[in-house]
């Protein structure tokens with residue numbers, strides 16, 4: 001299978017090339033030239049398989065240049081051993097009226113692990129396959145969660161280094177500990193004086209500095225990124241939509257062919273787009289329900305066809321969804337139009353004016369697949385409380401946004417098809433907001449005391465990655481200014 005750019009240059013790549021490159025030369029995103037189709041027998045065949053074997057069946061359809069042995073090795077290193085604290089990797093929890101797809105059993109307790117455990121393996125294998133001799137240096141600017149998930153996925157992966165920049169004082173105490181205690185011979189973690197935008201624009205400047213990049217390349221280092229526009233981060237996410245369906249088949253909740261709905265808490269549109277690919281491949285999904293927080297640019301878009309990022313930016317209790325530009329929409333628009341000139345125009349308008357309008361016909365096509373709504377912080381907190389009271393289940397804040405929107409969907413459409421709520425973080429990860437939602441005072445409390453408190457309510461134990469932070473040793477204490485970042489990258493590339 002070949003990969004092409006959403007913006008229409010004639011570049012064609014194998015999956016390995018697309019995964020190493022990240023972005024296409026014309027600034028577009030790589031998409032598969034055609035979407036593979038599966039049959040009902042294929043789907044039935046997934047039901048008795050383990051998550052790893054399901055992953056193998058799906059990934060081989062897209063990563064056709066990887067051998068079976070290579071894929072099995074990548075999948076084993078990503079999801080095997082004791083990396084995930086649930087044997088099913090992405091377990092489906094059936095409650096009375098909904099099923100919850102728990103994507104947070106990985107090392108950092110959030111759904112980013114599903115992709116960021118596999119991406120480094122796919123990249124490393126791609127380097128070997130293509131005979132690339134240079135080392136890759138992955139640069140990440142993070143407001144907290146992605147940094148740790150990337151560090152955990154990339155540490156000690158051969159031929160790759162990873163350097164993470166986060167805003168000094170701009171991440172939670174737990175997030176800081178998660179990153180600053182990261183082990184591995186190929187990792188660097190630096191605090192940047194300033195806010196997240198300072199860290200992010202510092203990284204962007206480095207990527208855009210051609211002279212500096214040429215200098216690094218001559219010395220044997222190629223810069224790359226691990227953000228969610230990389231095909232290697234998207235493709236692992238398709239698997240769990242199939243896996244959820246297979247679990248529903250396996251437990252007899254549905255018959256093969258029954259259509260089901262998924263509600264997805266959405267930010268950059270990566271997670272829900274993977275659901276779109278699954279549907280296009282033939283998985284019987286009726287609607288993908290896009291749930292947003294107060295930064296509801298996607299709700300407006302899917303309701304009106306008008307994307308407009310010129311609006312207030314809110315900080316919410318669902319920080320991983322505080323986003324106004326959802327990069328992965330570009331892939332969706334490509335698959336619905338196939339018209340690269342059109343995509344280029346829309347993306348140019350987005351860059352110049354912060355807005356674009358896809359028109360009535362396209363809106364109807366979007367609404368064939370998607371339904372959208374949003375929940376504010378108060379609704380989110382109330383939902384946590386209600387779900388806990390009704391089901392004894394404690395969802396995290398992001399998951400609660402999805403829950404609130406799933407209920408709104410069912411109320412307004414009276415669609416009673418089986419509903420899967422895609423749960424993107426463990427409640428322990430956002431314990432402070434979760435406890436407050438349950439009516440518990442948290443101000444001034446030690447973060448580990450809060451974890452203990454939640455464990456008592458939830459009647460289980462704190463995830464290992466978070467519990468271990470109590471004893472972990474801080475290894476990374478470096479602080480720099482935005483202007484020093486380039487020197488830090490150079491120094492680390494030579495280490």
Ligand SMILES: *Cc1c(COP(=O)(O)O)cnc(C)c1O
Pocket residue numbers: 110111112145228265266267268269270271272320321398424425
């Ligand atoms: C990243 C993230 C999201 C948003 O996912 P996208 O793929 O960016 O739409 C939602 N919830 C959590 C907890 C996340 O970490």
